[in-house]
Amino acid sequence: MTTALKIDHLSYAYGKKAALDGVGFAVEAGQCCILLGPNGAGKSTLFALITHLYDSRDGRIAIAGFDVKSQSRPALARLGVVFQQPTLDMDLSVTQNLRYHAALHGIGRKEADARIQEELERQGMYERRFEKVRQLNGGHRRRVEIARALLHKPSLLLLDEPTVGLDVPSRKAIVDYVHHLAAEQGIAVLWASHLIDEIYPSDRLIVLHQGKVRAQGAVPDVLQAANAADIAAAFRYYTGEAA
Numbered sequence: 001m002t003t004a005l006k007i008d009h010l011s012y013a014y015g016k017k018a019a020l021d022g023v024g025f026a027v028e029a030g031q032c033c034i035l036l037g038p039n040g041a042g043k044s045t046l047f048a049l050i051t052h053l054y055d056s057r058d059g060r061i062a063i064a065g066f067d068v069k070s071q072s073r074p075a076l077a078r079l080g081v082v083f084q085q086p087t088l089d090m091d092l093s094v095t096q097n098l099r100y101h102a103a104l105h106g107i108g109r110k111e112a113d114a115r116i117q118e119e120l121e122r123q124g125m126y127e128r129r130f131e132k133v134r135q136l137n138g139g140h141r142r143r144v145e146i147a148r149a150l151l152h153k154p155s156l157l158l159l160d161e162p163t164v165g166l167d168v169p170s171r172k173a174i175v176d177y178v179h180h181l182a183a184e185q186g187i188a189v190l191w192a193s194h195l196i197d198e199i200y201p202s203d204r205l206i207v208l209h210q211g212k213v214r215a216q217g218a219v220p221d222v223l224q225a226a227n228a229a230d231i232a233a234a235f236r237y238y239t240g241e242a243a
């Protein structure tokens with residue numbers, strides 16, 4: 001099976017300031033990969049490059065085998081994104097927001113409505129479909145954004161700190177659901193976070209610090225390499241900062 005996300009030798013600088021330096025890793029179908037890094041590590045820059053908001057001269061990004069630069073259309077068609085900042089239209093209903101996204105991806109109305117039902121039902125949101133997004137709480141808005149990111153059946157789901165600002169039960173629902181998606185649906189997930197309690201022992205971990213990948217692998221392997229008892233200790237070891 002094609003690797004969902006493959007990044008090789010990726011570097012990026014803002015003027016003279018290096019934000020990413022020789023970054024390389026892969027995420028396979030069914031893996032939930034947590035990108036862990038302190039403020040300024042380069043997570044947002046990496047996401048901007050994967051989503052092709054920025055272009056890099058150095059290195060390569062491939063989504064489901066398609067190069068993001070030279071084959072951006074098929075590459076981006078296989079990508080679902082939940083950005084850090086909410087991007088739903090507050091004055092449209094849940095269904096209207098989702099239909100709009102489906103149309104952008106060229107999905108016909110009948111097919112779109114079937115997928116909208118499927119995605120909303122899986123997150124217990126189908127009953128709320130006619131409500132305006134403005135009426136929903138933060139956790140439910142996030143669920144709609146995740147449903148939207150999945151409508152076009154991407155190979156790779158990218159989430160940029162999607163639980164920031166949510167209460168504990170809402171956070172847990174989203175963390176559990178995304179892990180379930182990877183395990184049950186075989187979607188590859190790349191999740192940027194600085195919250196170590198969102199990491200499952202079965203996850204893969206990439207520790208990014210000052211633009212470089214300091215560690216990557218299965219959680220037990222990353223802990224062992226740092227001789228750390230838990231993720232907080234490993235994070236301190238690799239970044240010199242408290243988690």
Ligand SMILES: Nc1ncnc2c1ncn2[C@@H]1O[C@H](COP(=O)(O)OP(=O)(O)OP(=O)(O)O)[C@@H](O)[C@H]1O
Binds near residue numbers: 018037040044
């Ligand atoms: N537009 C910009 N101009 C100049 N430097 C920038 C710009 N955006 C980011 N940087 C710098 O690049 C580095 C990486 O930043 P980036 O925002 O990618 O990190 P991050 O891991 O997403 O951090 P945070 O969690 O705080 O968003 C930092 O040193 C940051 O100061």
